[in-house]
Amino acid sequence: MTTELAFIEALRALATHPEARGLDDDVAVLDFGGEALVLTHDAMVEGVHFLPGQDPADVAWKLVATNLSDLAAKGAEPLGVLLGYQFGADDLRFLAGLKAACEHYGAPLLGGDTVSAAGAQTLGLTALGRATHRPVPARSGVRPGDSLWITGPVGAAMLGLEALKSGHGDSEAYRRPLALLSSGRILAPHVSAMMDVSDGLLLDASRMALASGVTLAIDRAAVPLAGPEDRRDEALRWGDDYQLLFTLPPGCEPPLAAFRIGAALPPGEAPLLLDGRAPDPAEKLGYEHR
């Protein structure tokens, strides 16, 4: 919606701090006490980011994991989280999932607030981390000639959501996504740019290309897939997998197992090429935030 996009643009303009990377899916990096403090805040809404009736423990896990995934993309180690919690159907189940996720990731709950409100349950989480490598990787660092990589397959969350809705099959990838904190820390000293894939590979890759002022050319067949081949086009546009997307300077090999899916070119007419062609502008590249 135009008004909302205009609002987000205006918010970004308001975020005047030189280290502020803007709003929505983005991460701020602040110099503090000689270290780099990494900050992110993501919200989740019932009916938008999770299903009404979904196990609150899974919702809590996902809230933590998606925020920590933003830290992973910065090569940061978590310091902790602050929770904005609207009371819901089963608060103690939520708490169980929150505890599990905080313990799993070593990200203590530092504080927060609770509210009661009518309507869809809205949850917010702020995650803080300490950058383990400087300069801190950004999505804007791609240079023409860099190679483009992804840490693992896409499509698992798409299939997981279908399994959850149908009651058949394995829904864990959708319910309990993983934040790739270790991979992010290992990659940080090597990458020219990095981000997590939260809204769909094609959409997030186009954001990386636009932020870097390059064109990213993706080899469609090289993208690893968690599902059947006939779901490839959907999987490339589906979010929620939280793989890390990164680029390496020419001649560099990744320090961990990863999949080479393309290369960076000088800026062309489109930020993204899929098998050499710009995607149809009428077709969505991924999940657009509302």
Next chain:
Amino acid sequence: MTTELAFIEALRALATHPEARGLDDDVAVLDFGGEALVLTHDAMVEGVHFLPGQDPADVAWKLVATNLSDLAAKGAEPLGVLLGYQFGADDLRFLAGLKAACEHYGAPLLGGDTVSAAGAQTLGLTALGRATHRPVPARSGVRPGDSLWITGPVGAAMLGLEALKSGHGDSEAYRRPLALLSSGRILAPHVSAMMDVSDGLLLDASRMALASGVTLAIDRAAVPLAGPEDRRDEALRWGDDYQLLFTLPPGCEPPLAAFRIGAALPPGEAPLLLDGRAPDPAEKLGYEHR
């Protein structure tokens, strides 16, 4: 509601970090890079913390000011804020108020997230600050013999809300509360304990007493009042004024203009005495969060 209180208690138990002060109205202090990082997250809900139909610019201002008030109570200077924003009736008006508050307090917008959801508008803000004095003041530092002080009158927000609802009189104290950041920084090196009064003087003083393991004896007539004398009992229980409540060791005078309203005693049968008597347990001391 018992379940919600149980949930908050459980959340507090989960907040195991030694520097975590817990959930709800509370502030975390983290050692980071040799400095003390101060963190708080407060949420506001339409119909609970602000009126449906209230000017969104005022709502934004209040969201920023109430979070920065938590930093003020720690003697911290703001580093910035992260916003969790649910789209509402007039997003550009909200933005105008956000910009005004961020500029007024020198607290840049660092990031955040936007969501659309049905139902009451829910807003969250995380504020970060740098402590200007260590040890960082806490509500738990009161010792028997300390004197109890407040920076200014209570009741202004109560009268402001009435003015806003009736359409007559000055509503600014309710619409645009002030975060006393300068006062907090001046006080921090002198106080034995400090907090902001967000939920009502009597309730917040009883929290300070419980956290410190003392009894706080308040001289009812000594509390400065923004309204008429016949509103005194209400004003002592009304929140939203964001004055700073603090204690000083015996023999110390405050470094700024303030009002002496009582003293700390060894722990007695009640955490709070008003003119020497424990308040009626059936009567609310202030605004209890839901």
